[in-house]
Amino acid sequence: MTDVRRPLTGYAWRRLLPHAVLMTGALFILLPFYWMLLTSLRAPAEIFSVSLWPIPQSFHALDNFTAATQAVPLFRFMLNGVIVCCSILIVQLLVAIPAAYALAKLPFPGAKLFFSLVIGALCIPMQVLALPMFIGLAWADLLNTYFAMMAPFFLSVFAIFLFRQTFKSYPDEIIQAARLDGMSEMSICWRLVVPSALPAIAAFTVFSMVAHWNDLYWPMIVISDMRLATPPLGMLFFADAEAGTNYGALMAGATVLTMPLVICFLLARRQFIEGITMTGVK
Structure with a gap:
């Protein structure tokens, strides 16, 4: 019986090479998360082991x-x-969507400006x-509040830009x-364009x-009360706590605080890919 296997052609290599590069990059990106999860399962004596074997010698x-x-x-x-994240997102959408609709579909003087x-x-x-935002919040006695962490991000110019580019493709x-038919501009925006x-x-x-969720810079400036700390700032407090040298506990805490982001992305991954790669009406 003859061997029908043939070497890969140049076309096949050109198809496989991008996937190999992407898989290699994905492995490098996922390696820190794998190490974090592995460290959270290990005993203190095994933490500094260079082994990547997924089953530790003793589960801790x-x-x-x-x-x-x-x-x-x-x-x-x-x-x-x-x-903090949900409140910021809600205000960002309420502000950015009408602004983007006006820039995309309403001709008015100064639109290009x-x-x-x-x-x-x-x-x-x-x-x-x-610095100016910190001074203003301190003058208004709003430091160490949820509002202090949220206020600088209520207006998202990136959201306005993204939605404006999407709304531009909606049929005039x-x-x-x-x-x-008598619909107001706000009704058109929220009932027709937004869906x-x-x-x-x-x-x-x-x-x-x-x-x-991952922002550490601004909460670290305006928050000193542990009860109001967001996840990254909480991990900073954790590192200074009694268990700060317990790397297994640190990685366990990091795993707990990372899981909501993973779940959020997995639930919205299909819409996320569509929103990045496509615009307009199907």
Whole structure:
């Protein structure tokens, strides 16, 4: 019986090479998370072992996770993160969607200037505005509050830009017909245009939740009360606590605080990919 196997052709190699590169990159990205989870299961004597074998010699998961939850209020940190991230997201959507609709579909004097300002604002880092915002919040006696952590992010120029680009592809004929039927501009925006842009909204939701869940810079400036700490700031307090040198407990705490982001992305992954790769009406 003859061997029908043939070497891969150049076309097959060109198809396999991008996938191999992407898989290699994915392995490098996932390796720190794998190491975090593995360390949370190991005994202190095994933590500095270079082995990547997934089954530790002795399981200390219960001890590590118990120490993590007892050293600092991890679930309180998670609740604070949910409150801050969800409140920021809701206000961002309420502000950005009408603004993006106006820039995309309403001709008014200065529209191009306003859009240029949006593009310019994308180039301004958070650190530039930190000092004046901190002074203003301190003057208003709003430090150590949820509002202090949320206020600088209520206006998202990235959301305005993303939604404006999505709304631009919505058919003008449908909007004109809705106007002839007597619908107001706000009704057109929220009842017609927004449902067609759900993938873009889902993509921005993932961006916003991940960015503000992981934000350490601003909460570290305006918050000194552990009861109001968000997950990254809570981990910083954890490192200074009694269990701060217990790396198994630290990684257990990091695992607990990372899981909501993983779940959020898995639930919205399809809409996230559609929102990044596609615009317009199907």
